Amino acid sequence: MTLSGGSIIAIKYKGGVMMTADTLLSFGRMARYRGFSRIRSFGDNTLISFTGDHADFTTLMEEMEKEIEHDVQQDDGVVLNASEIHTLLTRILYHHRSDMKPKWTYLIVAGSDKDGKSFLGYIDLYGTHFECDYTATGYAEDLALPMIRREWNPEITEDQAAALLQKCVKVCVARDCKQSSDIQFAKVSETGTSLSRPVKIDCDWSVASYKEIE
Amino acid sequence: MGEFSPYVDNGGTTLAIAGPDFVVIAGDTRLSTGYSILSRDVSKLFKYSDSIVMASSGMQADIAELRKQLLFTIEEYRVDNERDIELDAFYRLLATVLYGKRFFPYYSFNILAGISKEGKGVVYSYDAIGSADARTYGAAGSGQELVISILDAALKRKPDPLSIDEAIELGKSALKQATEREIHTGDSGEMYIIRAGRPAEYITFKLRKD
Numbered sequence: 001m002t003l004s005g006g007s008i009i010a011i012k013y014k015g016g017v018m019m020t021a022d023t024l025l026s027f028g029r030m031a032r033y034r035g036f037s038r039i040r041s042f043g044d045n046t047l048i049s050f051t052g053d054h055a056d057f058t059t060l061m062e063e064m065e066k067e068i069e070h071d072v073q074q075d076d077g078v079v080l081n082a083s084e085i086h087t088l089l090t091r092i093l094y095h096h097r098s099d100m101k102p103k104w105t106y107l108i109v110a111g112s113d114k115d116g117k118s119f120l121g122y123i124d125l126y127g128t129h130f131e132c133d134y135t136a137t138g139y140a141e142d143l144a145l146p147m148i149r150r151e152w153n154p155e156i157t158e159d160q161a162a163a164l165l166q167k168c169v170k171v172c173v174a175r176d177c178k179q180s181s182d183i184q185f186a187k188v189s190e191t192g193t194s195l196s197r198p199v200k201i202d203c204d205w206s207v208a209s210y211k212e213i214e
Numbered sequence: 215m216g217e218f219s220p221y222v223d224n225g226g227t228t229l230a231i232a233g234p235d236f237v238v239i240a241g242d243t244r245l246s247t248g249y250s251i252l253s254r255d256v257s258k259l260f261k262y263s264d265s266i267v268m269a270s271s272g273m274q275a276d277i278a279e280l281r282k283q284l285l286f287t288i289e290e291y292r293v294d295n296e297r298d299i300e301l302d303a304f305y306r307l308l309a310t311v312l313y314g315k316r317f318f319p320y321y322s323f324n325i326l327a328g329i330s331k332e333g334k335g336v337v338y339s340y341d342a343i344g345s346a347d348a349r350t351y352g353a354a355g356s357g358q359e360l361v362i363s364i365l366d367a368a369l370k371r372k373p374d375p376l377s378i379d380e381a382i383e384l385g386k387s388a389l390k391q392a393t394e395r396e397i398h399t400g401d402s403g404e405m406y407i408i409r410a411g412r413p414a415e416y417i418t419f420k421l422r423k424d
Contacts, residue, residue: 090275090278094275094278094279097220097275098220098318100218100220102218102220122252122253126220126221126222126273126275127275127278127279128222128224128245128247128252128273128274128275129274129275129278130245130252130253130255130256130274132253132255141250142250
């Protein structure tokens, strides 16, 4: 058994991409480390977040750092955008699965593409990859995606996006036993990336029926 | 712990129908694993030239890799021969690339559609390891059995030659029928209509999203 991270939810909004993840690393069903940031900002305009094996993700990021360092040494002014980082990570993950040594992670990459348009991409341990307007991994795939499909549209504002994510996370906290209520929000837009400090989602447990039985 | 399986089935259905001087090739755009839909908008069609389109279903990651390998090779062909690759050569190329991975196959089921040197519409149908033959129509993927039955009934003993409008409607309707009964197929459909001496035309159509 290893340390693993839970759900991620990410959506595009008018002017950027917003993403949310809890700050828990689980060891099986034990809540092993709290306060761990599963969203990483990469370069100055890309966010990468993971569900799955923490050690594999760390190794992947080391591989990526090497690639970036190689790029920097070229000294040609080329900086990878989120779309390119998404492709690079896809190739790395597909390579490892073809080697029969998969990196057990589901990744969400957010940022912008070469034209400066918002980018949101998904990759899994097999190398399955695609671009999308919204996506979720882990239990949030079942819990949050239907809610997003119902409410999302391309004109959604930043505030509306934040409210939607908040609503989705609340359901995840209530239903996913491995979801922590300490949540991080992150966004990436023209002005760069920003990562919030962990915030507490307060769920109203007074509605729970065990209160009645007491 | 069980051994890691490097394969996933991402589902989806593709088909192609050839006529005297045209060919249509279509597929749905759903990407799924098991019971969950990963995306409703991932293409199974890939256009290599004005008259060569490949439709692939199976494992999306393997298909992406296969397309990339083919693109490398046809670019090399273009540089070496100073002309674009033609359908008969591409047919052999795809078979060879697939068989080259005989002992760790690409999990992909491909249909190739194009116009032959004689100006006739041709469909080639492949298995995962490159066994292929020329047909007048074909289907592949998770809705293969449903689609092929519909195409058999419509085309096998058809007395008069197939018109292009008939082929387009048959292709669309066969995919729609598969979507009714097969959960890995749906969301939206796309189709290339390839006529002799003309660049391929691209159309999309709606499918059930449930």
